[in-house]
């Protein structure tokens with residue numbers, strides 16, 4: 001059954017089993033591989049995308065649930081918050097293996113879009129579901145604070 | 154007798170950087186008059202990017218190319234799984250070439266055990282934190298060689314003496330003459346390859362020792378970095394495998410009826426690893442994996458519970474093992490002691506759980522094969538693929554790609570995940586690309602764990618509180634036995650990786666004995682970031698604090714008094730203590746404080762931890778001050794990042810990491826029941842690097858093992874509870890004092 005939604009600003013129609021997780025629609029059908037598979041069970045955050053501007057786990061959203069909605073992936077996330085997050089990530093050289101970082105960046109953009117000056121507690125709350133096995137957490141926290149300094153309060 | 158000391162986890166005898174440096178020079182020198190130094194391009198029609206470069210490209214050795222467009226491509230012989238190998242090796246070339254950092258690109262080398270071997274192993278591969286140390290001279294020489302040829306070409310072109318030419322940030326100049334590397338590349342390619350190009354004096358370094366951005370930083374924030382799982386080809390099938398629930402179980406029969414009804418399923422195959430499903434989409438492959446009904450033959454399977462294994466190991470603690478080190482006479486030492494303290498330790502199985510699960514892409518047409526994977530031991534993976542597919546080495550090409558972590562998991566002596574991809578491709582028999590993926594459940598339940606170990610340390614203190622005798626007995630499974638590394642790394646019954654860190658205890662103790670019992674289980678085990686130190690550092694360093702407490706001594710002073718002959722241990726210990734404020738009084742309000750020091754992979758690390766207890770009694774690590782001595786820090790920021798990350802990796806395991814089995818079945822399956830460190834649990838970390846002119850040593854692993862004993866020592870100081878069983882969430886710390 002065809003599903004139509006907006007992906008990174010473009011109207012997109014796919015013909016996938018309606019129960020297919022959005023993660024695999026994005027990766028397999030739409031060939032955008034920046035969004036990663038880590039657990040398939042909402043436990044790691046590697047698959048984080050924005051659905052109508054909010055950070056969600058794409059492994060838990062079915063294709064049929066995105067009909068008419070707005071999906072943004074790491075490849076398409078833009079705007080001043082995304083730019084600030086990327087700049088801070090690069091400045092502090094956050095990434096190690098990098099596999100989790102698409103999800104981290106999407107989660108951080110989601111957080112800073114809601115709270116432009118997050119506290120450490122805000123960061124813990126928003127980012128605790130995003131595992132980084134390289135344990136770049138120390139720099140993720142610093143980079144979120146760094147990005148927030150460049151955003152209007 | 155001391156156990157053999159390792160320069161790397163796969164160190165083979167007779168392979169030293171020195172000897173191999175000569176062979177590199179021979180290769181480089183052998184190029185004679187030309188630039189063509191046969192880069193093997195095994196398969197026709199395969200694009201290897203810059204490797205198949207035009208003849209105007211300067212390519213004096215297998216490690217770099219300078220193209221007319223002024224890019225310098227550094228060929229990275231090691232897998233980069235986050236440790237920064239690409240950045241590190243590129244730095245060495247850029248340094249000696251005097252390139253501009255912006256013109257540097259990197260590309261992974263093809264599998265070639267001669268050109269791209271790791272001098273610590275004798276084959277191509279990386280591990281044991283050897284990535285930079287084994288390449289330090291090799292990649293610098295590669296850069297120096299190219300620079301000498303570029304300068305020679307400019308000298309000829311301009312009719313000036315070569316020694317008057319300067320090279321800086323990618324610009325070659327003499328008086329008012331200027332040229333880029335790109336301008337000179339084709340002329341330089343015609344120059345002789347110098348036999349012994351001079352290397353810079355360390356005081357002239359412009360990159361080494363400075364922090365600057367990683368080569369992969371940007372691609373890893375835009376989703377552009379391509380991992381194995383991201384490879385997609387037309388007509389590609391996705392494969393999953395229904396795997397046995399117990400180690401050693403095999404397929405008796407299976408029923409694929411339900412699975413075959415799933416849309417997109419192309420084929421169900423029996424392979425030695427289980428029942429493989431090939432599908433046109435990942436989702437179909439994942440559903441089918443669950444829908445397959447398999448009856449397993451578990452007659453040869455490991456059916457014990459982990460509690461049975463621990464009990465069997467503990468029973469061995471009462472009998473002497475094979476001696477891994479013997480100084481003096483421990484029994485006489487105990488007789489003379491005023492007090493004897495004995496502590497047993499238990500360490501569980503640990504899964505590596507890298508963020509990217511195991512995966513492998515293969516294209517096989519019956520005559521040749523191409524494989525894309527985050528290969529950590531290219532030579533071993535290559536050999537396995539050739540053997541399974543029955544192909545000659547030149548017919549199999551391995552493309553090493555970025556790996557989403559490894560921590561040891563991708564360095565596998567049996568190449569099992571490359572092997573199964575080859576089995577599936579061979580059995581399917583059609584020339585279509587296949588991507589084999591592991592689910593997280595496959596990963597957590599799939600074995601290749603850090604082995605279970607139990608330890609007993611019995612120590613005698615004299616009346617002044619000095620350690621006069623130390624008997625350390627270790628029981629565990631050998632990581633190396635049964636692998637091709639056995640002949641090089643198991644000596645006189647001692648697997649060096651089982652005892653390293655214990656047999657190398659640096660403290661001056663007159664009577665000291667280390668013994669090993671090597672046990673067998675049906676569970677596949679593997680090196681896990683920092684290998685033997687994952688358990689020996691905790692047992693030894695926590696024991697030292699237990700003894701310091703018995704003696705009423707300060708843990709720092711107690712150690713320093715025994716480290717006169719080990720200044721690098723003492724150096725990091727003092728630095729961490731000083732920076733943590735150890736010397737100037739009590740820990741901050743309500744916090745407990747502990748310290749530990751350990752050497753692994755020839756790098757020295759001390760951690761001072763500040764710890765508190767949450768209301769529910771769980772452990773919260775607030776701050777860790779680290780000091781590291783790793784020789785020259787080629788890129789200090791990468792060193793700091795590795796120490797931060799290594800610490801977090803070790804801390805997650807120390808707090809809550811354990812794989813358990815009941816009746817042979819692994820009880821964990823995903824990140825809910827095998828939980829790992831989260832951002833809210835990451836302490837504040839400060840890293841201090843000891844300035845050094847020594848050659849660089851590893852940084853990927855040495856940061857991992859020291860945090861557990863530092864935290865345990867803080868808890869001992871604050872609650873009087875010993876942490877002799879890991880993980881820490883198995884202990885009750887509350888209510889003690």
Ligand code: FES
Nearest residue numbers: 038039040045059
């Ligand atoms: S893959 Fe979706 S949360 Fe892990």
Ligand code: FES
Nearest residue numbers: 097098132133134
């Ligand atoms: S950078 Fe490797 S998992 Fe986060």
